Every structure is written in C-alpha cells, then in structure tokens.
Amino acid sequence: MKHLIAPSLLAADFANLQRDIEMVNSSDADWFHVDVMDGVFVPNISFGFPVMEAIKKHATKPLDVHLMIVNPDQYIERFAAAGASVITVHYEACTHLHRTVQAIHAAGCKAGVALNPHTPVTLLKDILADLDLVLVMSVNPGFGGQKFIPNTLHKLRELKAMAATLNPELIIEVDGGVDIHNLGDLIQAGATAFVAGNAIFAATSPKEMISELKNLNAGLLKV
Numbered sequence: 001m002k003h004l005i006a007p008s009l010l011a012a013d014f015a016n017l018q019r020d021i022e023m024v025n026s027s028d029a030d031w032f033h034v035d036v037m038d039g040v041f042v043p044n045i046s047f048g049f050p051v052m053e054a055i056k057k058h059a060t061k062p063l064d065v066h067l068m069i070v071n072p073d074q075y076i077e078r079f080a081a082a083g084a085s086v087i088t089v090h091y092e093a094c095t096h097l098h099r100t101v102q103a104i105h106a107a108g109c110k111a112g113v114a115l116n117p118h119t120p121v122t123l124l125k126d127i128l129a130d131l132d133l134v135l136v137m138s139v140n141p142g143f144g145g146q147k148f149i150p151n152t153l154h155k156l157r158e159l160k161a162m163a164a165t166l167n168p169e170l171i172i173e174v175d176g177g178v179d180i181h182n183l184g185d186l187i188q189a190g191a192t193a194f195v196a197g198n199a200i201f202a203a204t205s206p207k208e209m210i211s212e213l214k215n216l217n218a219g220l221l222k223v
C-alpha cells in the first residue's frame with residue numbers, strides 16, 4: 001500500500017484556515033493531522049473543540065487527531081463527536097491504556113498510541129494487536145518546526161519487526177521534522193504514514209510539496 005500523508009494543521013495559517021483546509025482537500029494528502037495540546041502534557045496550548053468542529057465543517061478527508069493531553073479518556077467521545085476518524089493518545093498519559101483503546105473503538109474511531117522519543121517501542125508489545133496505529137514521535141511533542149531526532153529510525157525498524165508478527169495491518173506513523181529529505185529513510189525503516197507541518201505549509205507551493213511527499217518512491221532510493 002502507498003504511504004499516507006497527513007499535513008499537520010498546526011503549521012497552517014490560522015487566520016486563513018479555511019483556505020489551507022481547501023488546499024489540502026484538493027491535494028494528494030490522505031488525512032488532516034490535528035494536534036491538540038493542553039499546556040499540561042506538553043508545554044504548549046494549541047486548540048480544542050470549537051476549532052476542531054470548524055475544521056470538520058470544511059475538511060473532506062479523515063481527521064487524524066493527536067491528543068497531547070492528560071486524562072484523554074475524559075474527552076474521547078467529544079473528539080469522536082467533533083469528527084475524529086483516528087484518535088491517538090500518548091502512552092505516557094494513560095494509566096489504563098487498554099481501557100482507553102477500547103473506549104476509542106467504542107466511539108467508532110481507529111485507535112492510535114503515540115510514543116515520546118524516550119519511550120521504547122517494546123512497551124507496546126502486549127497491546128499492539130489491539131491498535132490500528134502507532135505514532136512514533138520524532139521530536140519532543142509540543143511544537144512544530146523542530147529538528148528530526150535520528151534515533152527514530154531505529155525505533156521504526158524495531159516496531160516494524162514487532163508488527164510483522166503481532167499486527168501486520170498496523171499503520172506506523174511518524175511525526176516531527178519530517179520532510180522530503182528524510183522521507184525515503186523513514187519509509188525504508190518501516191513508517192507507512194507521515195505527518196508534516198512546516199515542510200508543507202512553509203513550502204513555496206504546499207500543494208506541490210504534498211504531491212512530492214506522496215509520490216516519492218523509496219524503492220528507487222539507495223539503502
């Protein structure tokens with residue numbers, strides 16, 4: 001299957017959000033990535049339900065919602081009602097992760113778990129079969145425009161090997177500092193979905209950049 005591209009609206013122009021959403025609608029992108037930050041789990045605050053509902057009103061592609069919040073269980077039904085297709089919670093924010101994943105599925109969404117850069121992928125072994133997606137953070141969450149952490153490649157390879165036996169359908173998503181220069185390495189390491197904020201919205205032509213990211217053929221790259 002061809003890899004998925006999820007432009008992160010965190011890097012969009014919030015004063016022209018409808019324009020940027022329509023650009024993504026008409027592009028080769030697969031999903032909208034929606035970053036929700038609470039100022040507690042991460043040292044930043046992004047946006048919440050009213051903005052997400054406004055995004056949903058205009059978006060014609062699925063909303064891939066990344067919750068960088070404590071106590072995500074409290075809000076799962078509301079994010080599902082606001083239009084999420086995928087809800088990803090942080091491993092580090094969930095005491096009863098299995099219960100949280102069940103709640104996401106019960107709300108009718110695909111369930112994802114995100115890992116901070118310091119969190120080993122092996123901690124997901126006993127829940128991997130229940131997940132639709134794992135989001136490997138390649139920067140410390142909280143801000144767009146940060147530098148990609150190279151150890152992510154090693155984590156992706158390890159996760160790909162685990163998924164091969166435990167959950168071959170698993171979507172392996174990577175988020176943070178992803179661009180046209182590291183995309184090939186990330187595909188070869190096992191990632192199948194890519195969040196990109198600044199690489200897309202700061203490009204001269206965001207729509208063309210989405211096409212370049214979507215159509216990059218890692219098979220043609222040197223290993």
Ligand SMILES: O=C(CO)[C@H](O)[C@H](O)COP(=O)(O)O
Pocket residue numbers: 008010011033035066139140141142143144145146175176177178195196197198199
């Ligand atoms: O989750 C995030 C920050 O916590 C963003 O999705 C991520 O950083 C994307 O931005 P960029 O591609 O500019 O690094």
